[in-house]
Amino acid sequence: MRALVQRAARGSVDVAGERIGEIGPGLVILLGITHSDTEKEAAFVAEKCMNLRIFEDEAGKMNRSLLDIGGEALIVSQFTLYGDASHGRRPSFTEAARPELANPLYETFVELCRGYGVRVATGRFGADMKLSLVNDGPVTIMVESR
Structure with a gap:
């Protein structure tokens, strides 16, 4: 499992001209799932993303997590x-999981993140989406389960 994590001032996602998800300050997480991924990988990556210390503290150091802010x-x-x-x-996209595996794991990942008490907005699995974000920093980190 791969998560491209971007620290964002704000973000939104539209499908067919309709805004389906929007956030203020936080993280935009693009989630990739491969064939061998399970709920174990989803839990590992969710925990890492929620606790990744990429937000600035009072001294201007990247020392705070999404949960902290x-x-x-x-x-x-x-x-x-x-x-x-x-x-x-x-x-080639042969390493990407087929939708019948990827969609349930995507939903599991979303629910795991919500379990940390975070307000989560989502895209629509398999849809043609228009994603907008203001990357803060810019800060972009790749998180992988292996």
């Missing part, structure tokens, strides 16, 4: 995080 999370499924462009010019 009371921030929100926008979580969007992103199978292209498992894209392989090492050969040719067209990426």
Whole structure:
């Protein structure tokens, strides 16, 4: 499992011209799932994302987590995080999990994050989405289960 975590001043996601999710300060998390992922990987990555110390403290050091600041999370499924462009010019997505595995794990990940008391907005699995965010910093970190 891969999570591309971006510290955001705000973020939103639209589907077919309709705003379906929006957050204020917090994290935008793009979540990629591969074939071998289970609830164990989802729990590991969720815990890491919720406690990742990438928000500034009073001294200006990245020392506070999403939980510490009371921030929100926008979580969007992103199978292209498992894209392989090492050969040719067209990426291969064979490492991305099929929807019948990925969708339930995505939903599990969302619920695990909500279990930390975080307000979570989401995209729509499998939809063509328009994602907007103001990356704060910019700060972008890749979190992986392995």
